[in-house]
Amino acid sequence: MCICRISFKIAFFCLLLCGSIGFSTAQDIDVSTQQVLEKVEELQLQNKRKEVIHVLDTAIKSIPRHADLAYLYAYKSSWYSATDSLVLGKRFADQSMEYASLSGNKAAKAAAYRAKAYLNNMLGLTDAVVSDALKGLQFIDGDSQDLTTKYALNYLLYGAYSKWGDSQKMQKYIQAFQRYALEAKNINLQANVQNGLSSMYQARYHKTKDKNLIDSSLLCLNKAFELHWQHPEKVSGNTFVISCINLANYYLEFAAVPEAVRQEKAFQYLRFAEDKLRNGHASAEKWISVFGIKSGFAKREGKLDLAEQYLQQGLSLLMSNEGSHYKVAYAVNKELAAITLQRNEPALAITYQQRAEELLKKSFDEQQLLNAQKLEIQFETEKKDQQLRLLKEREEFRKKQNYLYGGIAVALTFGLVFMFVSYHFRLRYAIERERKMQKQKEDAEQQALLQLKLEQEEQARLKAEQELLEIRQQQLEKEALANNLLIERKNDTLKQIQEKIQHGESAYAQKLIKEEMLMQADFEVIKMQIQELHPEFFKRLAALAKQKLTPLDLRYCTYLSLNMTTKQMAQALHVEPQSVRMFKYRLKQKFGLGKDSDLEDLLTKL
Template identity: 30%
Template structure:
């Protein structure tokens, strides 16, 4: 590899640092965000988030507008209830102000972002702020602190939906481990970046993830040039990044990185492949030029011309090589702020070409220009180092202030504890004095109360004795009353028994009279039957009279049979029935009730009484009405119940 090509490789390594910074924005994305802001239905929260996206998109091309949009978003977020929007606004201002080299302002914005994020408690906002802290630390030369901040950010993002912060964290971690030459962790975080980017398919994140994986393979190949599969993998992911960019140009905000990727791909073909692969290198150089023109990146365009000049130099075409270098130099000089390092490389390469052509005067002049730009670059590097040191100093000062405040807070806390202890001791002393006085007062009151109680107890004892005497008198009177009541109850029971016995005797007399009457009637009937037989005239008439006499005799026999059963009926049976019926039952009704209480059926009762069953039913209905029984109450059950009482 010749000197020009080596210098361009060095340039590419220097420019690769741009891949970890914000770059030129695609105008289509800015226009799209402006259209969103113009919508009248946009909520205040949506306006804040859209302005923050617009600020990020403008951060490289129009830093003034980027700062304005971030400040407007911050102003709007202060009126919102949720402090997470203000925290995200302060976090966005960190990157914008860092681009403007406002180191002090960056620290203040980061402190405000942390305070508001802690107030909101929103995990995604905390991930954002911790990511921004790591991002800042990695740029001021504190990579170890940056790694800790990025790891803290990942903890907050563990349970959150896929987001761009996670992808950016993995991307930055891969870059830090690449600087530390830790290829294993560089590769691990590069693939983690790609996996996260595919879950949250932001076009810029996907391009960066492809580039991170490609760079990890390239670094591993640099350690082992015999492992050609690593080089092929690096080229594969570079091609994926370029292909994805070409398919999604209008959706990508930071396309400048793709120009560097195309340059790096061309350099890999030029450095590690035979000359017959030069067409592939030229192909990617043309892509780099197209991207550089589209994104107004003079450095990328100039570097493409510089690498093409190296090919002409290798073929011995010195004039063509010098022409390409001068074209690239002219493009760099048209840049508002040309990179002194790149200018120095071009002057050095032009000096080499002039020397090969034999033009020593031009070679000397170009070498002088190289020295001038190299010194300017060196001064700029010293200035950058000074700014980084200043940023570190500001950070340390701020950390020292925080430490001082923490120590002061700790001292105040201890002092407050002492004050609290003194207050507690004073309160306890007052409580002790109060309790002592209260105890003494209580003791005096208790003595007085005790004396008063003794007096009251004596009075109560007297009253109790009086009450006991009255109670004994009442008990004596109650006992006499109970004895009188028992005597009256015994007398009433005896009277009831006598009444029952009288009723029973009366019933027996009635039965005896009925029996005598029946006997007399039977004798009369027998006499009448004998007389009829003596004078038998009309046989039919005699037969009918005999049947009537026989039937009457059978009824008398039934009556004789029922007499014993009637005697077993409870003596109070008829009196209770008459009482319930208000003495409305006839002797026939009572006889009917007696048969029912003995369990005789309607047919049996009709046979004994010598009447039709229908008459028995009517009689039953009439008795039920006289007794005042309801529809649901059965006459048979009621009478049996009363007979067995």
């Protein structure tokens, strides 16, 4: 992946974030809340995002009105969702929706749906984003006050349809939020619109190769740049840096001018971006895009050493800032490995590759935590949906019960009237009453049976939910085990290749690489089989062993339990088949097995 193109990939996310938290002008909000939201916008423009949550928390403690709380919790939810704290984002989105419902305020409900749509966008639930955004727009349709919420909801719809590649819908919603940005007279939102239009034109260009689309993209970027130049205090640093990076990237990839002019123009825009980044007015991950573009120019000139220096400098500036940057750092190290291979420096390339593998593992662990949050949110959502269905079923049952009691009451009333009307029919009325009493008894028994059935179904549902959680936990543990074995094997291979290169045995290193490529397909099958192992496998191994098992012992036991041949194990572990046979003999001793006992049979049964 070319690092210089990261700027376009991060652009939409940053624009969506800028569009999701902004100042609202709904009429039903208290003046003090308006001031809080103005302060939030000011902090966003200055890239002081950490201070936003303190301002919101302080306001929540002092403002009692439900409509105001709905707005404040909506903004708080979006802040946590943007920082990958999805569980907290879900909690505050639910609180926003609760206060909005209590207030009955349409604008507050729209803000709550805006927070919910943004959370679903972070969860990757595009269908839910469209549904929630459209619901939010219904509440403020025709309202000329809350323009920022209208802008954000249309921007979310634009983002959803851009993922689906629906250009007609994209055009519809981008025109809508452009109109609201102009009506709100919000310069920062207008700059975001121009950056969004630029991204749309470039996406169309990559499909059609129509050069006119690149010209349109450049025109939009220049408009965004000019808006900052005319109103520097009203455009956020993040928005301006995105404009500068994308303008620089235009001169790297598309400009039809001499190379020296292209580089001069690109570096001029990058200097503007660097000034903002050094002053802390924009988020740190954009350093990689800045130096990625510089590296791209150096590579095109054949200056691979300079290209490497640029990437190292960008990586250093990125890692010196707070936050998790594993994915971006992984991409940079992969690019550095590719550059050093071009310079015919395989040892250094392996070093960069090893760093990339370590960062990939950290990124994987981080993604696992994020996936756990997504599973928790999904579970809570499904649980609430089931509770709502159960409540609806109970409500239907109560209605039927009321109808039944009403019918019985009417029947008794008519019976009494009939008794007073004619004494001649008293006996007949008594028989009728006895029959109806019997029916009441049967109905009561049926009601008791139905109640018992509902309780049993509730217990079964809770048990099923617990089993589902256990299955999901076991699956995560199996996947972690399989990936750890894969990473350990690859690290062993890289270590051997590095040692052979250091000792000048490059031919043997090539052989190892070929063997590794041949082994990859087999190991993918082994990886799938490892994920089928029972989660108690290693605990049972430890209980059966007469001596303490080492990590290498556990690896041998895993391979043996999968019925791998001696040759396959020797290839996977990079040892001689004779070494595998000797190790199997030592394992039999550790398990206290006799000469005639079969170790593979024991492990397979286990």
